[in-house]
Amino acid sequence: MRLDPLSIPYRIAENSVRIGGAIVLAGVAGSGGSGGSFLQGALIFVGIAAVGVALVAGWEVAYHRRFRYDLTEDTFDIHSGVLSRRDREIPYHRIQNVDLRQNVIQRVLGIAEVRLETAGGGQTEAQLQYVNRKEASRLQEEVARRKRDDSEDTESEQQPPAGATGETLFAITPRELGILGIVSMDLRLVPLLLGALSVFGPSMITEVVPDTDQLFLIGPLVGIGAIVATAVLSGIISVLRYYDFQLHRRGEEYRYERGLLQRFSGSIPIEKVQTLSIRENVLARWLGYASLTIETAGYSPGQGSGARSQAAIPIADRDRVLELARSIEPIETFTFERPPKRARQRYAARYLIVVGVLIAGAYATTLHPDVSWPWYLTALLVGMVPVAAHLKWRHRGYYLGEEYVITRNGFWSQRITIVPAYRVQTVVSSRTIFQRRRRLASVVIDTAGSSSLSGDDAVAADIDDETAEALREDVADRLQAALTSRRRPGDGHPDSQPA
Template sequence: MNRLHPFSAVVYALRYGLLWMWLPFILVSLLAGTVAVVSIAWLPVVTALGFLFGAGYGIVYYYRFEYGITPDTFDVASGVIARRSREIPYRRIQNVDVRQGVFQRVLGLAIVTIETAGGGTSEAALNVVSKSEADRLQHQIRRRTAAVDQDDSAESAEDDPSAEHPSEDAPATDRPDETDRSDERPSSVETDSRPTADRRESSRQRLFALESRELLLYSLTTVRPAAIAAIGFLFLFATDTILDLLVSIAQPLGGPEDLQNGDTQSYGVLTVVSVINGVIITYLVSVAYTFATYYDFRLGRVDEDFVYERGLLQRYSGSIPAEKVQSVTVTDNPLQRLIDYAGLWVETAGYGPDSSGGSQSAVPMARADHVHRFTENLTHVETPAFESPPPIARRRYLVRYSLIAAAVVAAVFGLAQVTPIERWYFAAVVFATVPPAAHLRYVHLGYYVGEDHLVIRRGFWRRRTTVIPYFRIQTVSTRRSIFQRRLGIASLVVDTASSRTLFWDTPTIYDVDLEDARGVHRTGRTRLQSALRERARTDDAGFSVDFT
């Protein structure tokens, strides 16, 4: 078993020291006003004692933290009072991320996180190890995971009678040819005397690199949810300095002199100006965040895995096992569609896009035709001919958005009853947006039932086109609301083993005829069984890492 880098002792000592110093501080502060024997003068002493005790605990935690690579599992043991030992089988490991902040990059250190199937949270985190040790762990775990996957595929093929006695009618390309595969590997690998790190670097094949122009376009045309949350938090807990700054910006435009002195009109100007400033600041923060996150993004191939690197201030590197990929999604928004650009994302079991462990973006942004070609080469899906929902779905959206517009007008009318707002009826202009909104939602919906894949398109502000191999489908469920039952339509939810987040929902075929939904349901179930048998026979992962 191995220990973390000695600098980890300092990290844990500071972490637990700062955490535990607050416990006696809060306790003495509360008791000093109610218990006579407790004095507020104790604070410096008890705070220092709390820090020392926490720092000591952190150092002991460092010495009690061990990890190691075994033939079948990656083992981690931790804990001081309550010990926890984890054995993580390689077949469950989805990704090994290596993360470096600015300070860690200067010192040659890194944080290693291991993601597994079954959730988006990290199964194990090594904080911190040397960069060379992080690269070694990443390579060793990736290699052992690939070996386990190959063994599982071989066992499945042995258990399948059709694998041992392939049909004479089967095309020759469907039969594995081990000789051809071995010929693709250079014979010098076995006898290469170069250091292991050099051999790994030379075996990496570059698939995609985000150019400076594309990075800038991606930053300017993307709004990150993290930026919205950060600015919302800032405005929620705005200090007097921030409020005074907003007032001073609004004053030349008719805002109040201060928050205590003003009329309805000046306060209205202050509100409008503050909202505009919030939008501008949010956008600028989003641009900076996206630029720093995807700076120097590179995607490559090592054996049967995708490997990526990205980040300016904090550098990430990780892998995307082709065997574990559940679906592929092409994304774009109105601005990106206007300039004919798009992005490509992949999802693995228990580790979906935008998860906390790291990005699963294969191509953050590139020409739309390039992204579509990447997708076709990656998944081998034929060019989809999308089917749209019936016209009654558009009328449904028209009614839905009309009700929303009516609610907005009603809210403005109610506000006018308790405030000096006049001409509330101007809010009815929102009804003008209802027809185009209903139409845009309708025309961006579609689905395609292919021979090997199901393709689902949905969304306008963030349109997503998801390609799902049939053998990756976990469940297909038909959902019908009260209104859908009255209209004879239904929505079909297609679920895989990948993670879902607040901003990345389950692929859904919305508002199709009930009979069409049932037909897709039956077709998906039938082709799922066929795809599983074919995959076991041909040992096909379903995705290709050679997609350039």
């Protein structure tokens, strides 16, 4: 099969813009040698530009003519390349995701980009630029179906009926979208912004509004304005990203669609789900909302793993999120075990040191002859230490169930990580020198999906060291138990077959 004919003009436009710089440069150079006459110069310029575009057009027509893809019995074949030919056969069972994306222009033209993702390697395995929107959906459907057939040959698991249209698990309402906009303002940017403002702000203000003696008023105003602006901007961005978000379940995968300007559709293979995390920042928690993220892992022998994290639910009522999480993993009701109270002392001590440094720094500035301000007012920060320590302690905890380990961390941005016992990779307990003083330890439950770069590991932090030891052993035992029960046919999860 071929790409959509409309992809030719689109790709010509796209690539002409991309090499537009070179065309303009060549045009200017060409017209510069024309000896001065403006008309002549312009003609040469247009001529060179036309030649450039014509070359691109020729290339794109050839690209379209020489690009062919086929859905064969058990592979997805792609034959492509104008000068150097490339033939690829991708086995269906190795395809993890078929993602579609469409920007505004592509939507008007009714074409879409299809990306085939496999587990191995970090980048997209194959791209179809571009096919008809209907054809794109058909491909997505077809690959999913053939993948299912493929795996059905090899095992006798019970499969959910492959419905033509999947059931819709979640669709975002305008109200939720609005709340998402409010909630997703990035609080982490604020200190950065304030830091930058305190350095560059004063000089900028004196440049813009000279001769004012009310600087002390303008400073906070600019600060608040900047915070509001970032908040509004990040709100708008996430509204655009998650506009008309929908999550469907279709056979063995979840399918989501989202986006206003750039329409995006992707899939999450259920058998690759590693962990679920429920996140809520302070604002969302206060409003009673949360989001759900699914971590999946790609694995192919010899290639190690690549972890992917996908927002399954950008925002929803907290109960709703829990309910959806339960539909993915049947978690029992859980209550968190908080760290012992002496962990709170540890946080207090830590914050006290930070505050001490701040006060000392404030005092140090007054040593400069020109600076004098009531530095001792920073001592008020000490009053916040117990509050902060308590909040940090309050929002930590862990739960060990028969089949799940659940951890909770973070006050500003709380995340609850749900790790199925059969997904545990390694269990590591560690005690720093400061933790040993208070007989505390942390247990990290590693999975193939956790993205440790963003610090999203499942950690039971600062629990009693004997409890930690027991937890480490228990988690390892639960893993064995879970694997044993999943090895028995007809028992446990429907996705226990190897990839």
